[in-house]
Amino acid sequence: MKPTKEMGVTLTDLTPYTMYDIRISCIPIVSGEVKGFWSETFMTTARTLEDVPSAVPVVQPSFFSCIAPECSEIQIYWQPIKEEDNRCDMMRYKVEPVSPKSAHSRPVFAAEDSVSARLPLNTNATVQISVVPFNEKTNEFPLMEPSMLVLPPKSQWPRAPVHLEALSDGKESKSVTLTWSYPDDFRNKPFNGDFTVVWCKKNIDGICQKELNWVGAVVNTTLQLKVSNGSTVDDYIYGIAADGYYGGVRSSSGIVWADCVHFTNRTISEKLDVISIVEEIDQGIMKIAWRRYKCKEFRGQVIQYIITYCAERNCKDTTQSLNVSKDERNYTIRGLAPAKYRLWVGAVSDAGRGPSRQIEFMIYKKQNFLGQNENESVAAAVGIALGILVVIALTIIVPYCLW
Known part of the structure; x- marks a missing residue:
């Protein structure tokens, strides 16, 4: 900034809810002329006021998983916005079915560090679900298009991959290999699509938290992943979704999660x-x-x-x-x-x-x-034989008595 003789100044074009370092120093002016040297710098910090979030989360077509029979309920996932984009102390996500509207179409609110929410699903219709962040204090939403997950009727979804396994050398390893298979019906009808591999850090309940990572357009049935520094493979959960075209509509099976990471060279001690x-x-x-x-x-x-x-x-x-x-x-x-x-x-x-x-x-x-016990089985067989004889006897005797 240019020097000023004023005792105050207004800073403009700053980013909302951002911490700034402000440095101030002065120099003597005698008879309109600058004399001497600049003083030591005085420094202070200040945060600009809150504003609505400046970004929306990333939602891919495969970012959901079925958590109820017939997929009547789903878990929807998203990649959260960056910290510098939330612009507030208390931010939440609003997750809401916007089409078709029904009596059950109520919004669900998720905390700032959440990457998923649970919703009921009408599997017989094309459903649009919006995900948008908002400022807890102002209750205002960003002036931008929300992220949208569009799910066609379940009859148009591809079958989910099967036999997913996550395999690693040990708990401290940073490398994990995922393998999976095509469903049986893909052998008769070739799969016209690819796969999305998803992994995220898990909480104590084994649910995604804080971050969501993915690789799309995977055409093989195996993939090796490396986790970030400071983490191990057992800190994450891993999933796979099939993405393909059915009835002219590109859709996804949703994510199937591996139950856990399995490790090589382990001896079995428990009976099946x-x-x-x-x-x-x-x-x-x-x-x-x-x-x-x-x-x-x-x-x-x-x-x-x-x-x-x-x-x-x-x-x-x-x-x-x-x-x-x-x-x-x-x-x-x-x-x-x-x-x-x-x-x-x-x-x-x-x-x-x-x-x-x-x-x-x-x-x-x-x-x-x-x-x-063989004797018990023989006794059961004898019992059935006697039962048959009784039925035959009654069939003969009862009509005779009635006559």
Whole structure:
């Protein structure tokens, strides 16, 4: 600025709600002439007054995930505005379905450090959801177009990717590899689109907070990511969405999140939860189902499952082993002869095979029964046979008595 003889000055063209350093010094003027030297500088700081936010968040077409059956409720995500753009102490985000309007179209307000909000969704219509920041103190909104997420009817969404896995060398690693697969129906109808990979820092509840990162137009089914300095791969959650054209409309499946990061070279110590299901229609068929490990049970990489079974009377001499894909959760064994069987199911990691869960079951000539005790199964079969005889007897005796 130019020197002035005034005892005050107005500074203009400043950015709202911004801290400025102001320095003032003076020099003597004698008889209209400058004499001597400039004084030491006096410095002070001041913040300009609040104003409405100067930017809107970034919302990509894939920035949502289904959190209820049939996607009747979604979590919508956004990349928050920069700190210098909020221009206030207390800022919030207003998230609102703007079309179509209904009695349930109420706005949701999210805190300044939030990157998501929960909303009900009408999956039978094209829904437009706006996201806009506003100043808590003035309750005014920026004079700019809000960010908008447009969701066509769910029937026009592509299928979501499946079998998403996040794999890393260890908790302190900064590199993670994501892998996923096409849904089965993509094999018959080629997928005309690409993928968006999303990751964000998580809070204690495993929900995104403070930042949202993404890579779009991914055409492969694997991607390696590196996290920022000062963080580890376990500080983040990772997701994938399919984006494609259906019915001439570009739409997204929404984000499918990985349950957690799995680590290499981990030994399995827990047994699987396994159940056996008798197929009642076809004789000699047994279906085995199991639940995959939860993250709190095992954080290693399961590479396959192994099923081993034998007829109890021949277990010492003859056993059958089956290798099952890591993506499967059940397996059906066919062609079993009538006998009592023992069966073991176990998971295999890249560090070796874990402990197996044992179950026993019976295959009968005419009827299949579950049970650990052969006598109980035989008793059940006898009970059914007696029941059939009683029904036949009543069919003959009752008409005779009525006559």
